[in-house]
Amino acid sequence: MNHDMHTTTDAADTRMNELLARARRRAWTGPDHAPRVEEHLKGITMKEQSKPTLTRNAMILIGVGVVATGSLAAAVTRSVLGHHATIVAGDGQQYDVELSETADGASGSFVTDDGAVYDIDMTEQGGQKNVTVDINSPTGGTSTVILDNGASPRITTLPGQTARIEITENKADGQKRNDAESDGGDN
Amino acid sequence: MTQAACSIPTTPDPGGQPLAPCPDAALAARAAGDPELFATLYRRHFEPVAGYLLRRTGNQALAEDLAADTFLAAWKALPTYQDSGIPFRAWLLRIATNRANAVARRERVRRRVLAFLAPPDHHNPPADDTEHLYTALARLSAEHQTVISLVHLEGLSLEQTARTLGLAEGTVKSRLHRAREALKHELARTGGRP
Known part of the structure; x- marks a missing residue:
C-alpha cells in the first residue's frame, strides 16, 4: 500500500518535473523590441534635444558628473596599469576606464559630463612605460595625473584649450620624468 | 569604491576585439x-x-x-x-x-x-502538455507561480530567487515546497496524465 503511494507520488513528481523542464526550454521567438517603449523613450529624447549632447554623442556611458562646478578641478587620473586607468573625480569617486589594446599598448577615451575628453594612450617598449593623457576641456580647469610614487604633474587649461600630460616611467632605473604642458589655445 | 566605466577606442583595434561592454x-x-x-x-x-x-x-x-x-x-x-x-x-x-x-x-x-x-467542463482536458502545465500553474497563487517560475523555469538558485524577490532564502525554500505540492495537485486535477 505504502509502496503504491510512493510510486504514485514519484510518478507525479517525475511528470511535473518533465513538464517544467520542457517549459524551461521555451525560448523567446518574438520581436526583439517593444515599439511602445521605444516611442516613449523617443518622445523624451525629442523633448530634450535642446540640451547639450556631447556626452551622448560620444556614447560614453558614465561620466565624471561630479567634477566640481563643471570644470576639471581636482579631477585626477592615476594608476594607469595594464589595460585599466582609474580616474578619480574631485569628490574622490573612482571610475575604472577600460583601455583597448593597440599594437604597442592600450588606449581609451573618457568623456565627462561637462564635455571634457580624456584620451589615454599607454605604450610600453623595452621596459619603459609611457602614458599620455590628452585633456580637451570646453570649460577649462585643472587636471592632475598621480603616479604610484606620488608624483603629480598638474596642468591648468583655459576654456577650449587642449592640455597634455605625459608621464614616462622607466622600469630599469626607477627614474620617472613628469612633464606637463598646455597647447595654448589651439582649439 | 571603484565603479566601472565605458571607454571608446582612440585608435582602431587591429585585433578586432570588442571593447568590454x-x-x-x-x-x-x-x-x-x-x-x-x-x-x-x-x-x-x-x-x-x-x-x-x-x-x-x-x-x-x-x-x-x-x-x-x-x-x-x-x-x-x-x-x-x-x-x-x-x-x-x-x-x-x-x-x-x-x-x-x-x-x-x-x-x-x-x-x-x-x-x-x-x-468548468471536466470532460475537456488540456490539448497538450504545455497547455496542461500552464492551466495548472494559472490556478496557483501568484506567489507560488513566482517561485516555480524563477526556480524551475528560469533556473535561478534559491539564493538568487530570494534576492530577486527580497525574501529570506528559507522563506523561498518553504514556499517552493508548498508551490510544488500545489502544482502537483493541480496537474492531477486539471486532467491529462497524472
Missing part, C-alpha cells in the same frame, strides 16, 4: 533621466525579460505586452534602482514578476467568477 550597474547609475542610456539597457535586457515572461505566462502576446510594461516601469523607477542592492537583471525580473503577478491575480478572480456562472 559597459556593466549594467554603471549604466543604470547614469541612465535615470537619460533615455539614450536607458535604451542601451533596454536593448540588452528586452529579450531575456520577454523570455522570462513567456515562460511564466505561457502566452507570447501577453509576455510581449508585460515586457513593455516592465521597461516603462523600470524607466520610471530607475532613480530608486541603486537602493535595491541587487543586480540590474534581478531588479528587472522583480518588476516583471510584479506585473505578471498582477495579471495572475486578476485572472484567478476572473476564473472564479466564470466558474460560479458556468461550472
Whole structure:
C-alpha cells in the first residue's frame, strides 16, 4: 500500500518535473523590441534635444558628473596599469576606464559630463612605460595625473584649450620624468 | 569604491576585439533621466525579460505586452534602482514578476467568477502538455507561480530567487515546497496524465 503511494507520488513528481523542464526550454521567438517603449523613450529624447549632447554623442556611458562646478578641478587620473586607468573625480569617486589594446599598448577615451575628453594612450617598449593623457576641456580647469610614487604633474587649461600630460616611467632605473604642458589655445 | 566605466577606442583595434561592454550597474547609475542610456539597457535586457515572461505566462502576446510594461516601469523607477542592492537583471525580473503577478491575480478572480456562472467542463482536458502545465500553474497563487517560475523555469538558485524577490532564502525554500505540492495537485486535477 505504502509502496503504491510512493510510486504514485514519484510518478507525479517525475511528470511535473518533465513538464517544467520542457517549459524551461521555451525560448523567446518574438520581436526583439517593444515599439511602445521605444516611442516613449523617443518622445523624451525629442523633448530634450535642446540640451547639450556631447556626452551622448560620444556614447560614453558614465561620466565624471561630479567634477566640481563643471570644470576639471581636482579631477585626477592615476594608476594607469595594464589595460585599466582609474580616474578619480574631485569628490574622490573612482571610475575604472577600460583601455583597448593597440599594437604597442592600450588606449581609451573618457568623456565627462561637462564635455571634457580624456584620451589615454599607454605604450610600453623595452621596459619603459609611457602614458599620455590628452585633456580637451570646453570649460577649462585643472587636471592632475598621480603616479604610484606620488608624483603629480598638474596642468591648468583655459576654456577650449587642449592640455597634455605625459608621464614616462622607466622600469630599469626607477627614474620617472613628469612633464606637463598646455597647447595654448589651439582649439 | 571603484565603479566601472565605458571607454571608446582612440585608435582602431587591429585585433578586432570588442571593447568590454559597459556593466549594467554603471549604466543604470547614469541612465535615470537619460533615455539614450536607458535604451542601451533596454536593448540588452528586452529579450531575456520577454523570455522570462513567456515562460511564466505561457502566452507570447501577453509576455510581449508585460515586457513593455516592465521597461516603462523600470524607466520610471530607475532613480530608486541603486537602493535595491541587487543586480540590474534581478531588479528587472522583480518588476516583471510584479506585473505578471498582477495579471495572475486578476485572472484567478476572473476564473472564479466564470466558474460560479458556468461550472468548468471536466470532460475537456488540456490539448497538450504545455497547455496542461500552464492551466495548472494559472490556478496557483501568484506567489507560488513566482517561485516555480524563477526556480524551475528560469533556473535561478534559491539564493538568487530570494534576492530577486527580497525574501529570506528559507522563506523561498518553504514556499517552493508548498508551490510544488500545489502544482502537483493541480496537474492531477486539471486532467491529462497524472
